[in-house]
Each structure stands twice: as C-alpha cells, then as structure tokens.
Ligand SMILES: Nc1ncnc2c1ncn2[C@@H]1O[C@H](COP(=O)(O)OP(=O)(O)O)[C@@H](O)[C@H]1O
C-alpha cells in the first residue's frame with residue numbers, strides 16, 4: 022500500500038510517496054515557497070500541487086492515504102466564504118512582539134504557562150491575531166475562522182469541505198488551547214481579538230480519518246489529521262525516551278518526547294503536544310540554516326565551501342563569537358535583535374574563522390536549548406540531528422563537542438514528510454499505534470572532545486556583553 026506525506030514548511034513543500042509496509046520512500050519531489058514572513062497561502066497550495074503531482078507521477082501504484090505536516094503557528098485567517106482575509110503571518114514574523122508582551126503583562130507568565138503551556142512570544146498565533154485586531158480592525162472584523170498552515174493545506178486537498186479540522190500537536194502552538202484538557206480556550210482567542218469570536222477547527226485524534234482527497238491524482242485517498250512540522254518529524258523518527266532532536270531548518274528546533282504536559286514559566290520551553298497523544302516540549306530559535314547560507318554568501322562560497330572552511334579553523338574560531346540573531350530572535354526573546362560578531366582582530370579575521378564562527382554560533386543556541394530541556398527534567402541520552410543544515414559535514418563534526426553528548430545523524434531524509442506519511446498510514450490502518458518504520462543513521466560519539474566548553478563560555482560572555490543576558 023502506498024501513502025503520501027507532505028511537508029509544507031517555511032522554505033518549501035516536500036512530497037514523499039512511501040510504501041506503508043516497509044517505510045521505504047519510493048518517490049519524492051519538492052517545490053519552493055516565496056521568501057518573506059508573510060505569505061499568501063495560495064503559494065503553499067501551488068507548491069503542494071506541483072510537488073504532489075511530480076511525486077505521484079513516479080509512484081508505482083495508487084495512493085491510499087495522505088497527511089500534511091506544516092510549519093507551526095502561522096495565522097491563516099478566513100472570511101465567511103473561506104477566502105483568506107490577508108496574507109498569512111508566519112511563525113518567524115516578529116511584528117506582534119508588543120502584543121505578546123501585553124498578553125504576558127495582563128495574565129502573568131505563570132498563569133499563561135499553566136493554562137496554555139506557553140508564555141507568548143511573537144511566533145505564537147494568538148499574538149498575531151491580537152496584532153490584527155489592533156492594527157487592521159477591518160480585516161479582523163471579516164475573520165470568520167482561523168486555521169494553521171497544515172490545516173489549510175489539508176482542507177484544500179479535501180476540496181474545501183464544510184468541515185475544518187486540526188490536531189492537538191499544532192493546536193498546542195496557538196496560545197488558545199489547553200494541553201492539559203486537550204480543548205480550545207475560545208475565551209483566550211476572543212480576548213486577543215477584541216471580543217471577536219471566530220470559529221476554530223474541530224480537534225481530531227492523532228489517527229483520525231479527517232476527510233477524503235479530491236485532488237486529481239490522489240482522489241479518494243484517506244486524509245489524516247496532519248500536524249505541525251516538528252511533531253511530524255518526531256513521529257517520522259520514532260523517538261525513544263532520552264532522544265533529543267535538534268532540527269536545523271529555517272528554525273532551530275530542539276525537542277524531546279514526554280509523557281506529561283510541561284509549563285515553563287520562563288517561556289524558554291514551549292509545552293507542545295505531539296502527534297501520538299503525548300507531549301513534545303520544544304525550544305525554538307528563529308536563526309538556524311540561513312545563518313550558514315548567509316555566511317557562505319558573504320564569503321563568496323557555497324554551503325560545501327563554507328563547511329570546508331569551517332573545518333580548517335580551530336575550535337573557538339580564533340576568538341570569534343557570532344551571535345546569529347539575523348532575523349531577530351525568539352529564544353532568547355530578543356525580537357528586535359540583530360547579529361553580532363565579537364572578538365575580531367587583524368590576526369583572526371580569516372574566512373576559515375568566520376565560517377567556523379557561523380557554525381559554532383548556530384550550534385551554541387541549540388546547546389543552550391538542550392540545557393533548557395534538561396533543566397525541565399528531560400533525560401538527554403543522545404541528540405538526533407535533522408533538517409537541511411544537518412547535511413553539513415562541519416555541523417556534523419562540530420555538534421558533539423558543543424552538545425557534550427553523542428550525536429546520531431539519521432540518514433538524510435525528509436523526516437517531516439516521512440512522519441506525515443506515517444500518520445497517513447496510521448489513519449488508514451485504524452490501528453492503535455503508528456507503524457514502526459526503520460530509520461538508519463550514523464553515530465558521532467562525543468568521546469573526550471571537551472573543546473565545546475570554552476566555545477560555549479565565550480559565546481555566553483558575548484551574549485551577556487551585548488544583550489545583558
Ligand atoms: N549541506 C548543507 N549545509 C548547510 N545547509 C544546508 C545544506 N543543505 C541544505 N541546507 C539548508 O537547509 C535549509 C532548508 O532546510 P529545511 O529543513 O528543508 O528547512 P524548512 O523545513 O525550514 O523549509 C536551507 O536554508 C538550506 O540552505
């Protein structure tokens with residue numbers, strides 16, 4: 022039986038056709054999304070149709086089920102007719118930072134963490150809706166329903182039926198959902214929207230059959246409930262207790278499977294649900310893979326060239342530290358920050374040191390995130406490194422020393438789309454548990470590499486010097 026998994030993430034849509042019995046990927050395709058932190062969802066649909074069309078054309082049979090994993094938190098506001106009211110504001114759009122601060126001021130971080138699992142930052146959907154209500158009231162008046170990116174793409178696959186739906190994983194990133202009760206908090210949404218009460222999608226179980234596809238090429242396929250991209254990656258990897266994932270895509274996301282919901286009032290760890298009915302505490306930065314591509318551009322090289330240069334420099338980059346807040350930052354909560362390179366001298370300002378400082382700066386943020394998860398009681402047995410930038414040799418070589426634990430690199434694959442495919446197979450089977458597909462990879466033991474301690478100390482000192490934290 023063949024199933025289709027879709028990853029509608031920040032930079033692109035990926036489609037994988039997977040053999041549901043073996044977990045083997047039999048066809049795949051990708052289509053780009055436009056740049057920017059506000060995007061017309063029509064661009065996601067165009068990319069989805071293109072990637073699905075190409076993948077399905079290579080598939081050796083009929084697609085029985087499909088699911089969508091999508092970038093989390095994006096605000097997709099629809100009017101009475103189901104048309105988008107304005108371009109979606111994405112998770113990495115920081116304009117709603119003042120609304121996040123207002124919400125926290127009004128309710129207190131402790132209360133919000135215990136009610137919603139989150140302390141608001143500009144990424145979360147609720148702050149974007151509050152921004153809309155305050156800045157575009159005429160648009161806010163037209164909002165009849167709010168969806169998340171994966172909800173919207175799944176709804177298009179089904180031919181835009183009357184019913185809309187979502188899952189608990191992606192719902193837990195809105196700020197108007199309770200991970201402890203598993204229900205929406207419509208009063209939070211109404212308050213953020215100045216008393217307006219848009220409809221919310223129906224919350225479905227992780228293995229629900231949500232709808233039936235109408236898209237030519239996959240007509241009649243069961244549509245699974247879908248989920249957020251990080252929840253889909255966790256499902257695709259089949260995590261064991263103590264497995265911490267560091268996902269280096271547009272965002273740097275660090276997460277671990279958990280049996281209980283979390284409520285971190287510091288706001289560093291977001292208390293999300295996963296895509297199996299359990300939980301996924303997660304720390305997310307705005308700056309990951311693009312730190313490397315921007316640095317490669319400055320150095321006049323490509324990503325392989327950047328990796329080669331970085332590996333020619335010594336740990337510590339000759340005294341350079343890069344605070345990589347190129348898009349502002351979410352963790353730490355510095356929405357207006359810019360990047361800073363500290364420690365420059367005539368002697369150390371080499372392409373090799375700059376390249377290594379970019380890799381170290383990106384990974385130091387991830388190492389801080391692993392510590393934050395540990396601080397909430399999470400067991401850290403090993404790190405699994407995934408996402409586009411995990412393909413970099415320099416990243417693979419430098420990560421174990423900075424993280425201070427063994428790093429496992431699952432074979433390069435689209436784990437979000439694979440998790441979505443697994444969810445589709447689960448929904449189609451009606452089984453109690455998702456299928457167990459093998460994931461191959463290579464281990465990079467930390468050994469006696471202690472160079473990371475000094476690198477992280479220099480990075481922390483630079484952050485303290487520049488941002489006082
Ligand atoms: N070999 C590599 N080295 C470093 N970065 C890479 C490499 N291959 C891909 N990337 C980066 O990975 C990013 C895409 O990763 P992906 O996980 O697909 O992101 P997203 O899910 O946010 O769309 C791009 O920014 C790309 O430049």
Ligand SMILES: O=C(CO)[C@@H](O)[C@H](O)COP(=O)(O)O
Nearest residue numbers: 030031092093112270271272
């Ligand atoms: O905001 C978060 C998680 O809270 C991001 O992880 C988004 O879900 C986007 O992911 P990528 O496109 O970078 O994979």
